[in-house]
Amino acid sequence: MWRGSSGATDRPSLFDALHTRNYRLWASGQIVSLIGTWMQRIAQDWLVLTLSDGNAVAVGIVMALQFGPTLVLSVWGGVLADRYDKRRLLMGTQAAAAVFGLVLGLLDVGGVVELWHVYVLALLLGCSSAVDAPVRQSFTIEMVGPDRLPNAIGLNSMTFNLARIVGPAIAGVAITAVGTGWVFLANAVSFAAVFAGLAAMRTDELFRVDRAPRQSGQVREGFRYVASRRDLCVVLATVSVVSTFGINFPLALSVITRNTFGRDADAYGLLSTVLAVGTLIGATLAARRRGTPGLRLFVASAIVFGIFETAAGLAPAFWAVAALLIPAGLVQLTFSTVAMNILQATVPSDMRGRVMGIYMLCFLGGTPIGSPILGWAADVLDPRAPLVLGGIVSVVAGTVAAVVVTRGARATSADSAGVAVPDQKNQPISG
Template identity: 85%
Template sequence: MQLLHRRTDGSAARPSLFEALHSRNYRLWASGQIVSLIGTWMQRIAQDWLVLELSGGNGLAVGIVMALQFGPTLVLSVWGGVLADRYDKRRLLMGTQAAAAVFGLVLGLLDVGGVVALWHVYVLALLLGCSSAIDAPVRQSFTIEMVGPARLPNAIGLNSMTFNLARIVGPAIAGVGITLVGTGWVFLVNAASFAAVFGALVAMRPAELFTVERAPRRKGQVREGFRYVAGRPDLCVLLATVFVVSTFGISFPLSLSVIARNTFDKGADAYGFLSTVLAVGTLIGATLAARRRGTPGIRLFVLSAAVFGIFETLAGLMPAFWAVAIMLIPAGAVQLTFSTIAMNILQASVPSDMRGRVMGIYMLCFLGGTPLGSPLLGWVADVVDPRAPLVLGGIVSLIAGLGAALVVRRTHVDDVAMPDVGVDEPRTV
């Protein structure tokens, strides 16, 4: 049953914006995440800028490093979901976070030492991608174990708020840091930031986690996950839309770095500023999502995809730097609405012993198209115009949203019955 505060007249009120923070384990997780994610966003900005410097401003090179970083998702994300369904997610996350810290440390040392080459960035991006592909489905499916099903929508919203607070602070710090001390020290700061989330995982009380049914070890579990999704028309529509929009529309690291450098002839601080402005929009969307009661429907999901496409297209058509920045705010808010609704529908409607694999398939759709879309969009930026990736991505996202809306209307997939998610109370309260 949805946990609600009661008004004095006995009627139900909206859940608290910070309802999920009533869980000690989740408080630890959120605290560690904000520090670690600031470092992650600093590294993303520094990595893109380092690639542009090493390649002489080549947009294709940025697309290649993004493809290498997200390419492992095509192979490993679903297997990460299998691990999440079988094993202790907290311990799995300790391993993936430690690996990511090591890769950031190596890149930072190479850069500070003055010996970094483009191929070093490519290799370390690939290794980081392998770690992230396993980490993502484990991390996403771990949320419900920290807060339970009643607080899950609020926790997903707070996760997005944490992510986007870091997305505001991280790029801003990175832009200044790159200008003052160079990209290498930014990578080293990111490596150190993983200590916060690792410490939070160690400090959690396993007995206070909500128990979930684990999948037994047997053959064919990956195929079983895909068969489950194929049998849910609502999930098929959702995941197909996520794949198209994410592949072509959510390409801001590439698009904004190229626009800042090649269109407006500005430096890393301008790229950091655009990324921060986009994050302001996504934070607004995350705040609204955290206050939303219950699980939103698929109709709102497809509408958000179409509206996101409109705002992204407008951002790409803006003639001035400040106009692009302003248009990124609504684009970011609707993008966050789009991804948060998808996450809510998936986590709230999938059985516990299948959740990891379904989240793995979701990450495959959300990030797996990047190896295809990023090099293509980078090439378009070099050959056509640096603004072209935003315009093309916006148009494709609009078409995807309208197409999904048509399918929903004709097939009534939003009427599909939701199964029992199968989450029990914590082992001790």
């Protein structure tokens, strides 16, 4: 049962969720912290390329180490989110991430950093992030309530992608001017903003839900629940494939910048920024969307995203790649926000953390598999291969999902007309 008041207005606006004080604190801290996070991502990729003499496989390995813990810990993070105070959990994960950034920065500034240092710290950061992600996602509804949830998800994406524009741009200039080490130190300091925002929240104004009891078998219970919902299975399977091979831009863009066009870190930062412009536009559209979007928009965005990504991989010139990344980013953001809206708005509150943990497992858990494969393809075939292969796989995944959605809709229609249809225990797929 919800406790608290949504304070939703009769005249919804793009910034509806910001009428909630706790969410304003969260969003303000996030914009600062996420700028630092994106600065570190760019600096980390560039540091790995520098230490490995341009080896794309090394970038794939560090990404695998950073996202690998998601395979093991994200669903357990969801269990923690369902059981315990999410605000306190987030304070712990943010503090841990700050420490890891600080250590990497000190090693780099001190001139003693080695590739294995980056690997170890990426793994530790991945462990913290694997717990943080499902807690963070499921905490949104507690800040704003169910009425403002779609708008808050859109604003979260806007914040993330605004930082994605500013962070890489700053990082590209800063790496050239002062080196990667100072970028890592700046990121460590940036976590203070989100930590302060969490500490300043009024806990009595949070929209509390009954927590799941502490008992065995809760991870299995989460997977059984997802398996019983055909619509959730379609969303999560498609997200898993597209994110594993298609949404792998840190690897793809760093390699194509350095090894195809022979450009420096500032050009890599520019491509990342251009991609983020597209995703920011998509986030703005998502924040204006009212109600929970359906599966047809979800599968269509997967297909269109794959088309634009493939075109970017085949583009002959640097600026052509940059131009195509704008619509690719827009449709990618539509794909991910529609998925999160479907998942968060249609599951019970005491199951939401586990479902979001499974979502993060699907969204990030494939990176340890996809990154080394795409890095190998870039080294052996062509630096453009990660974009081209990722785009083709995304088109195929979206097409398969579209077939499943169409058949499910027909089966539901037949069942409602009184025709016996097997296996109708699952929730019908809606468009």
